Each structure stands twice: as C-alpha cells, then as structure tokens.
Amino acid sequence: MRVRGVVQGVGFRPFVYRLARANQLAGWVLNAENGVEIHLEGAADSLQRFVHDLPVKAPSAAQIMEIETETSSDEGFDTFLIRESENREQPTVCISPDLPVCEDCLSELLDPTDPRYHYPYINCTNCGPRYSVILNLPYDRPETTMQAWKMDHFCQNEYDDPGNRRFHAQPVACGVCGPHLVLNEKGGRLCGDESVLRRAVTLLREASIVAIKGLGGYHLACNALDENAVLALRERKFRKEKPFAILARNLEVAKTLIELSPSAQELLTSVARPIVLAPARVMLEAVAPETNELGVMLPYTPLHYLLFEAGAPEALVMTSGNRSSEPIAYKDEDALASLADIADAILVGERPIARRVDDSVVRDGVFGPQVLRRSRGYAPGAVARLPVSRPLLAVGADLKNAITLVVDGQAFVSQHVGDLDHYPSLCAFQETISDLISMYRVRWEDLLLVHDAHPQYRSTLYGLELPAAEKTAVQHHRAHIASVLAEHGAWETPVVGVSLDGTGYGDDGSIWGGEFFAGSVIEGFQRVAHLRPAALPGGDAAAQHPVQAAAGFLAQIEGLPDLTAFPFHFPSRYEDALELVHKEVRTFPTTSAGRLFDCAAALLGFTRGTTFEGQAAMWLEALATQASCSEAYPFPFENGELDFRPLLYAVAINRARGRDARQIARAFQRGVARGLAEAIETLAAQSHVNTVVLSGGVFQNELLLRDMKLLLTNTSLTIWTNRSVPTNDGGISLGQAALGGLQRASSSVKESAGLVSDTAVRYA
Ligand code: ZN
Numbered sequence: 001m002r003v004r005g006v007v008q009g010v011g012f013r014p015f016v017y018r019l020a021r022a023n024q025l026a027g028w029v030l031n032a033e034n035g036v037e038i039h040l041e042g043a044a045d046s047l048q049r050f051v052h053d054l055p056v057k058a059p060s061a062a063q064i065m066e067i068e069t070e071t072s073s074d075e076g077f078d079t080f081l082i083r084e085s086e087n088r089e090q091p092t093v094c095i096s097p098d099l100p101v102c103e104d105c106l107s108e109l110l111d112p113t114d115p116r117y118h119y120p121y122i123n124c125t126n127c128g129p130r131y132s133v134i135l136n137l138p139y140d141r142p143e144t145t146m147q148a149w150k151m152d153h154f155c156q157n158e159y160d161d162p163g164n165r166r167f168h169a170q171p172v173a174c175g176v177c178g179p180h181l182v183l184n185e186k187g188g189r190l191c192g193d194e195s196v197l198r199r200a201v202t203l204l205r206e207a208s209i210v211a212i213k214g215l216g217g218y219h220l221a222c223n224a225l226d227e228n229a230v231l232a233l234r235e236r237k238f239r240k241e242k243p244f245a246i247l248a249r250n251l252e253v254a255k256t257l258i259e260l261s262p263s264a265q266e267l268l269t270s271v272a273r274p275i276v277l278a279p280a281r282v283m284l285e286a287v288a289p290e291t292n293e294l295g296v297m298l299p300y301t302p303l304h305y306l307l308f309e310a311g312a313p314e315a316l317v318m319t320s321g322n323r324s325s326e327p328i329a330y331k332d333e334d335a336l337a338s339l340a341d342i343a344d345a346i347l348v349g350e351r352p353i354a355r356r357v358d359d360s361v362v363r364d365g366v367f368g369p370q371v372l373r374r375s376r377g378y379a380p381g382a383v384a385r386l387p388v389s390r391p392l393l394a395v396g397a398d399l400k401n402a403i404t405l406v407v408d409g410q411a412f413v414s415q416h417v418g419d420l421d422h423y424p425s426l427c428a429f430q431e432t433i434s435d436l437i438s439m440y441r442v443r444w445e446d447l448l449l450v451h452d453a454h455p456q457y458r459s460t461l462y463g464l465e466l467p468a469a470e471k472t473a474v475q476h477h478r479a480h481i482a483s484v485l486a487e488h489g490a491w492e493t494p495v496v497g498v499s500l501d502g503t504g505y506g507d508d509g510s511i512w513g514g515e516f517f518a519g520s521v522i523e524g525f526q527r528v529a530h531l532r533p534a535a536l537p538g539g540d541a542a543a544q545h546p547v548q549a550a551a552g553f554l555a556q557i558e559g560l561p562d563l564t565a566f567p568f569h570f571p572s573r574y575e576d577a578l579e580l581v582h583k584e585v586r587t588f589p590t591t592s593a594g595r596l597f598d599c600a601a602a603l604l605g606f607t608r609g610t611t612f613e614g615q616a617a618m619w620l621e622a623l624a625t626q627a628s629c630s631e632a633y634p635f636p637f638e639n640g641e642l643d644f645r646p647l648l649y650a651v652a653i654n655r656a657r658g659r660d661a662r663q664i665a666r667a668f669q670r671g672v673a674r675g676l677a678e679a680i681e682t683l684a685a686q687s688h689v690n691t692v693v694l695s696g697g698v699f700q701n702e703l704l705l706r707d708m709k710l711l712l713t714n715t716s717l718t719i720w721t722n723r724s725v726p727t728n729d730g731g732i733s734l735g736q737a738a739l740g741g742l743q744r745a746s747s748s749v750k751e752s753a754g755l756v757s758d759t760a761v762r763y764a
C-alpha cells in the first residue's frame with residue numbers, strides 16, 4: 001500500500017504497526033519520500049480489515065489524500081516491522097504543519113507525579129513541532145533541530161516502544177535529556193525552567209514586556225488588559241495603530257473577549273490554532289484601535305500553558321517579535337540583538353527553530369472560513385493538486401508575499417513571508433525559496449518559474465535571476481482569480497472573475513485594481529470590464545495617504561463642496577495632489593478599488609496618513625458596520641465601466657449636509673456591492689456563465705461580502721471565494737502556479753520552445 005498526504009510526523013507508522021499487529025499481519029511500514037509504504041502478509045480477511053480500517057482509524061493529525069493498493073509477492077515475513085526511512089531522489093511527501101500540545105501530553109504536563117511534569121518541551125507523535133523543526137526530509141530526528149540532544153534511557157525506551165505514544169516521536173525529550181528555558185534580562189541570565197517561568201510571569205504581571213520564543217519565532221507579550229503596557233509596546237515596537245492579537249488563557253476567557261459563532265469556535269480550537277478575528281465584546285482601544293474586531297488565539301505550546309498555570313495575566317498581547325514590518329525574529333542571536341530595546345526580558349528556549357512561521361489569521365466569514373494570513377498550523381500543506389507534471393515555482397507578489405512550489409502536481413504554499421520592500425523580508429523570501437527547493441530536492445534545470453508581470457517587483461527581479469529552465473509572467477489580477485479556481489480544481493470552468501485590490505501591474509502598464517474578467521484557467525482570462533479610471537497622483541505613494549488618492553478621483557467630479565473646509569478639513573497634501581493631477585505631473589492612471597475605498601474614507605474623516613496597508617478601508621468598514629440604514633448610493637455600470645462619480649458625489653454631499661458618517665459609510669458600502677452585483681449579472685449573462693469568482697484584498701471586507709451574498713442569492717449564480725489561501729496577495733502565488741502551469745497560451749510557448757509538458761499535450 002502507498003499512502004499519500006500528511007502521513008509523516010503524525011504518528012502514522014506506529015498506528016500502522018499497531019493495526020497490523022492487531023490483525024495478525026506481518027510485513028513492514030516505512031516513510032518513503034512520497035508518503036508511507038506498507039507491505040502486508042497474512043490471511044485475506046485480516047488484510048481486508050486492515051485496508052478498511054486504515055483510513056477510518058488514522059491519527060487525527062494525519063490527512064490521507066490517496067491510498068494505492070497492489071498485490072505483492074510473499075516475502076515470508078513472520079513479524080511486522082517499522083523499517084528505516086528511504087532517501088530517494090525527489091521527495092513529494094507532505095510535511096506536517098506544527099501541532100498544538102495534545103490532551104494526553106497536557107495532562108502529563110500538569111501532573112506532579114509525571115516525569116515530564118512542567119517540562120516545556122513535552123510532545124508525542126500526536127502533537128508538537130513539525131515544520132518549524134524539520135531541517136531535511138525525510139522526517140527523522142537527526143534531520144531536525146533536536147539533533148543536538150541525545151535521548152536518555154527513559155525517552156529512548158518510549159521512542160523504541162511501538163506500543164508507546166512516543167514511538168518514533170522525533171522531537172521527544174524530557175527534563176533530564178532535553179532542552180530548557182533561559183531568561184535574559186538586563187541584570188543577567190536566569191536558568192532553571194521553574195525559576196524562568198516564575199520570573200517571566202512576575203514581569204508580565206508588573207506590566208513589563210517579555211519576548212517569548214514560540215514555535216516559529218519570537219513573540220512580544222504583555223498584559224492585554226493593561227493599557228500602559230500595551231501602549232509602551234506600541235511605542236517601543238514602532239507600531240502605532242495596527243491591531244495586536246491576544247493569547248487567551250482558555251476558551252472561557254476568549255469568550256469574554258470576542259463573540260464566537262459555533263464555526264468561529266471550531267476555528268479557534270482547531271489543530272491549526274490560528275488567530276481568529278471576531279466581533280469584539282470588550283473595547284480595548286490600545287490593543288485594536290478603531291475597529292470592531294479583536295484577534296484572539298488559544299495556547300498551543302506547553303510553554304503557553306505553563307505561563308498561565310504560573311499565574312500570567314489571562315489575556316496576553318502576543319505580537320510577532322520584530323520591529324514594525326520586519327519579519328518575525330526566529331534565531332536567538334537575532335532576537336537578543338533586535339528585541340533588547342523592546343522587551344524587558346527575553347525568554348529563550350534552547351530548541352532551535354528551523355524556519356520562521358508566524359501565527360495564522362482567519363475569520364469565520366459569510367462564505368465560510370477565510371484565511372487572511374496563512375502560516376503556522378497550515379503551512380506548508382498542499383492546498384491543491386494541479387495537473388502539471390513538471391516542478392514549478394511561483395514567487396508571488398511583493399506585498400504579503402508567500403511562494404508556491406508544485407512538485408508532482410501538489411501545490412505546496414509556503415508560510416507568510418511579508419512585504420518585500422523591507423530588506424529583511426526580502427532575505428526571508430530568498431531563504432524560503434531555497435528552503436523549499438532544497439527540501440523537495442527540485443532541480444533548477446527542470447523548473448518552470450512563474451512571476452508577476454510587474455517588471456519592477458522585487459519578486460520578479462529576483463525570480464529572473466534564478467537559474468530556472470523556463471520563466472513566465474502572470475498578470476496580478478488574473479492570478480487572484482486563478483487562485484480561487486485552483487482551490488476548486490476548476491481548470492476549464494468558464495467564470496466571471498472580479499479582482500479587487502489596491503494595486504497590481506496591468507496589461508497596459510497602468511495601475512489596476514478594479515477588474516472584471518471572463519474566461520477559464522485553461523483558456524486564459526479576458527478583461528471585460530473595470531472601474532472607471534482615475535488619476536493616481538504620486539503613484540504608489542498615494543496608498544499611504546487617502547487624501548492624496550482622493551484627489552485623483554475627486555478631480556473628475558463637479559459641484560463638490562469645499563473639501564478644505566468644515567466638515568472635511570482636507571490637509572494641504574490634497575491640494576498639492578490636485579495640482580499634480582491638473583498639470584498631469586507624476587500622475588498615473590488607475591482603476592484601483594482599494595483607492596476608491598481610501599477616497600470614501602477621506603471624505604468621511606480619515607484625512608491623516610495610514611500606518612499600515614488597508615487601514616483606511618478597515619476604518620471605513622468598521623464605521624459602516626455600526627450603521628443600520630438600507631440605502632445604497634448609486635454606482636452605475638455602463639459600457640464596461642463602473643462609474644464612481646455619482647457614488648463619491650453622494651458621499652461628499654451627504655457629509656456636507658451633516659449626515660452621520662456611519663450611515664454614509666454604510667450607504668457607500670452597499671452602493672459598491674450593488675454596483676458590483678449589477679456588473680456581475682450583466683457580464684455573466686453576456687458570456688453565458690453561471691460561476692462568479694471574487695478575489696483580491698478588497699474582499700477581506702466582510703461587510704462587502706455579506707452584501708454581495710445577499711444581492712446575488714436570488715440569482716442563478718454560484719459564487720466562489722478563496723478558502724485555503726488568502727484572498728489578499730498571500731494567495732497570488734497559487735494563482736500564478738495554476739495559470740503559469742496550465743494556461744493554453746503559455747503551454748503553446750513551451751511547445752514552440754520544444755519543451756512540451758504532459759499538460760500541454762493533454763490540453764492541446
Ligand atoms: Zn502529545
């Protein structure tokens with residue numbers, strides 16, 4: 001039997017061993033590089049029972065994608081064995097994401113009579129670190145960051161005992177033989193797990209900031225309910241307004257912080273243990289300014305449980321250990337250097353982290369769970385199977401970067417990398433590429449590399465330097481649409497695709513971001529409609545200044561009130577930008593929907609600069625969520641263009657008349673949804689399709705999605721959105737992989753170059 005999927009490092013071989021023994025079967029099981037292989041000998045009915053029970057009784061962390069069974073010759077085994085791992089040319093096994101500490105380990109952790117009582121690195125085959133400790137495949141202790149620790153007799157016996165929960169648990173350790181905690185403070189260095197925990201907890205209770213080494217990097221922690229501590233963290237981290245996530249002691253505490261629907265609770269307690277965004281039940285202005293939502297997660301490492309057990313505040317801010325916008329620190333020396341000015345103490349765990357993995361962020365959305373940042377607990381899981389036979393690397397976009405490696409048709413999407421205009425993130429991007437390429441032992445001479453069409457993207461420039469056999473570009477907004485279709489495995493389904501985001505390089509070199517397409521992954525996507533073009537004074541820099549972006553839209557509208565006066569008070573940046581527009585200096589055409597939202601936010605009072613991407617739109621959504629009006633401002637669709645002029649005029653005039661900004665925000669948002677729905681229905685009828693795809697960063701706006709769903713409910717249209725990868729640019733690489741690997745247009749290029757892939761043949 002060959003079993004494929006997430007079957008290594010999740011207690012699968014011991015499970016197979018026990019199942020085989022229970023059925024009196026002889027043979028062997030081993031970790032092969034494309035999954036697990038099993039050889040069985042025994043009575044026919046026993047064999048049948050085994051085959052039946054294997055998928056049904058598999059460990060909960062295992063994800064079986066495929067089981068292949070064939071008849072084998074009798075090799076005369078009289079017992080069942082776990083064999084040494086093979087090491088073949090190209091591994092395509094799915095690496096397990098990191099797992100939260102399991103119930104069994106948790107009760108041992110808190111049992112004073114257990115040998116691993118309060119041991120912060122307790123784990124077993126059902127739980128603990130995986131992706132964050134793997135140095136090389138196949139997954140075996142010498143290839144993990146636990147290689148430096150030799151097991152003592154106690155651990156070794158458990159490791160060797162097929163009947164034990166820790167049988168072949170690669171990171172197994174105990175207080176005698178394993179790694180420990182160390183606390184670094186200005187005063188000195190503290191050792192001893194219990195003393196370290198007590199001191200860290202004292203500091204947290206005294207409103208200090210403690211850096212804590214986690215599974216995939218360092219966190220900065222402080223008491224979430226202590227405003228001074230949180231504000232001090234903001235100041236020291238240079239993070240002015242972007243919301244912080246909270247680690248809640250348990251589900252009860254989480255429920256006091258956020259409103260949890262049954263499915264949101266399922267996400268919160270799932271093995272991925274992501275940060276769940278949900279409506280806030282308490283106002284914590286310092287933690288999450290100007291939003292109605294809070295991001296909360298539950299403990300997932302033994303250390304988290306121990307901190308709470310030792311008396312840490314019940315709600316801790318847990319934010320990535322870095323300076324604002326840099327990638328999360330994961331190496332001890334980097335953390336000690338870069339976090340020394342931010343944290344009062346640094347809690348270092350001795351077990352090294354193999355690679356950086358941030359916390360994931362999800363929301364229980366109107367179309368189901370929506371992943372906003374895909375990292376710990378999910379990465380590097382395969383999210384789709386593509387019918388491509390050659391290896392393919394898609395390098396993603398420059399914002400919220402993540403990359404996709406396709407090996408043997410399985411699309412492995414990397415953890416969240418970050419924004420590549422920061423040098424440390426660019427290094428992290430390069431590391432992630434070489435990491436995945438070497439882990440899966442892909443050869444550059446076989447590789448198709450796919451990058452964004454933007455010639456100046458750092459990801460493009462770096463991709464073009466790489467020694468891949470072949471390279472191809474995919475346009476940004478088409479990649480967004482294809483990312484959804486890849487998740488659905490829909491290569492030939494004709495759709496209308498709506499791609500709304502802040503920015504992306506268009507076919508004509510202008511800044512796109514409000515695009516409608518018709519087509520399929522195989523046939524490619526034709527741009528069939530778009531937002532009415534506006535001017536973008538100052539180019540991409542306008543993204544940080546809503547009033548600057550507003551100038552480019554408002555310049556087209558006549559009869560507006562004086563926006564520099566009450567109640568608008570636009571700063572001089574607005575008039576400077578208007579001048580650029582009128583003189584057509586440093587001004588670029590754009591169809592960006594993100595900037596349209598910025599413009600409405602500016603009209604409703606967001607006249608300062610933003611301090612993080614998407615801030616103005618989030619602010620506007622939070623405002624609209626507080627209103628109840630059912631009005632929709634006009635956003636007409638004519639001749640393939642959505643005209644923003646009546647929409648923004650209505651916003652400005654109503655504000656000048658003194659209407660409540662929340663009601664105006666609501667009528668704006670509903671107007672946008674109506675306009676989009678109208679455009680979708682028209683385009684779907686024109687191209688005779690009944691499937692609609694929504695993707696792009698603008699669709700992180702939950703209120704917009706809710707309005708859209710309501711408006712399209714009574715039509716015959718099916719709506720698809722992203723599920724496993726983010727709708728923002730974190731999902732771009734998957735779409736690039738699908739279009740770059742499958743589109744007929746690029747296949748024919750390959751053909752003419754004499755490099756015909758199986759796929760090209762299949763679809764030719
Ligand atoms: Zn466990």
Ligand code: FE
Nearest residue numbers: 501504697729
């Ligand atoms: Fe985008």
